[in-house]
Amino acid sequence: MGQKGFTAIELLFVVAITGILLAIAVPSFSDLIARQRIAGAASDLSSDLMLARMEASRRGGRVSVCASTDGATCGAASAWSTGWLVFVDTDGDGAHAVAEPIIKARAVETSSLQISEAAASASVSFQGTGRLNAARTWTVCVAGQTGRVLNARLTGAVTGYRTAAVCP
Template sequence: MNYANLSTPGFRLRGFTIIELMITVAILAVLLALAAPSFQAMIASSRLTTATNDLIAAFAQARSNAIKVGNRTTVCMSADGASCTDTGGWHQGWISFVDTTRSGTSAAVDTGETVATIYPPLPAGIVVNGNLPYISYSADGQSKAMSGGGFWTGTIRVCSTSSALTNDKRARNLTLNSAGRITMTVQSNVADTCPSP
């Protein structure tokens, strides 16, 4: 660089001053502060949708598998990925297995049965509860109770405890009918404590 040119009249250095840079950073900070709540709502809504879709997909896969293999297939809540549980909620995780023996009134992975699919726990802030600790599909695709083989129906609620969502957008009910089909409905007026349906 030729330093002699710096002193010539009319020569001006180009760039940003420190004040211009500080004003730009301040404006960006204000814009980010305004946008953050909408991002939180978008993230919470995305987690709720993903959890709902994961459950629906697991139930559809189990129903399809029961019809394909011609044997009972069960999806149940599972805290350890190896056995069924009747306590807690679906948010702790669930498993799927071909259920060749159905002893008792609760779902159980018995000797000789192998867990086919393990679903991990859902992210914090997602609560899944209801009156169905398991869903078991017979070879004809219908949902059945463990003992007696009667029709099995009920509702599972997938809910977000996030304060970024309004009470009209925080919950989805998954309703199981006797034909084994799941219907999803958006629930309104559900508190952030996510009560059972």
């Protein structure tokens, strides 16, 4: 007569091996998730900057991108980590007024992301030619990971690369 099922020793052995494999895999999976969040946020910011440039060229007028905490108004320079607005900047002040149409509002989905602008500026504006009013650099990172840097040049081109240093 053959054996049916598993013995308790065999079951404990399988559970122990599974536990060891999970202990090895979970930290690297967490790193993967953090890297993907960084890449996603950098991609979102880059694409929204390109949207602003395209809209400025298409409309022949100024379009700005500003840090925003609520998706309706511009916030302080430290607010890039919560989200940003792309809007038609009819008065050219870099701040969203009620009468200025919002092209896109973006909220950052996770609080672990840190997005900062090197010049501590709360907004950037594209002129009707697609050029920037000033070059800007953003750093997107999660503590303990290498982040991404986005450079927006005066020509309006946006480039990105990984940082060499680990984020604080």
